[in-house]
Amino acid sequence: MAHHRIFGTSFASIYALYVQKVERKDHTKAEVDQVISWLTGYDEAGLQQAIASEVDFETFFAEAPAMNPNAVLIKGVICGHRVEEIEDPLMQKIRYLDKLVDEVARGKKMATILRGSDPTAVRP
Template sequence: MTHRIFTSKVSGVYPHYVTKAEKKNRTKDEVDQIIRWLTGYDQAALEGHLDAGTDFQTFFGKAPAMNPNTALIKGVVCGVRVEEVEDPLMQQIRWLDKLIDELAKGKAMEKILRQ
C-alpha cells in the first residue's frame, strides 16, 4: 500500500515548513538550504519542482544526490524514530521533517546540516 504522503505534492507541504520556521524567526531561505543540503537540488531545480507540483515520491526519486551525512539524522518525529523507519522513501520524508523541526527549535544551521 502506498502511503498518502508519497503522492502528496511537495508544494502542498512546503508552505507549512516555511510557516513553521518563520513562526520561530527562521527564514524561507533556511528551509530551502536544508532541502538543498538533503537532496542535492540547486535552488532553480527546487523551485521547478515546487512550481510543477511534483509529489514526494518523484521529488526524492529524482534527487541528484542525497547527502552522505543523512545517517547522522537521529531523533523522533511524530512519535517515530527516524533512524528506524524501514521504508526508504518514508525515511527521507521523515529526515526532512526532522531537519525542519530542528530549525524551528532554534538549532544552529551548522548542527542541522551535520557539519
C-alpha cells in the same frame, strides 16, 4: 511495501507548511531551502522547478540530484517514530526532511542541523 498517502502529496503543499512553521518561529524560507538542498542536492532552480511543477513527494525524492550521505547521521523522534529505525526508504527520507525543518524551527545552529557540514559550502 505500504503506499502511504504522503507519498502522493504535492511537495509544494508541504513545502509551504515547512516555510510557515519556521517563519512562525522567526526563521526564514532561506533556511528551509538550505536544509532541503543539503539533504537532496537540489539547487535553487531545481527546487523552484519541483515546487512549480507540483511533483509529489515520491517524485521529488526520486529526482533528487544527490541525497547527502550524512543523512544517516540524522537521529531522533519525529511523528512518534525514530527516524533511524524507519524501514521504508522513502518514508525515511520524508522524515529526515521533517526532522531538519523541526530543527530549523527550534533554532538549532545550522552547522549542527547539517551534521557538521559547512553551512556556507555549496554542494555540487
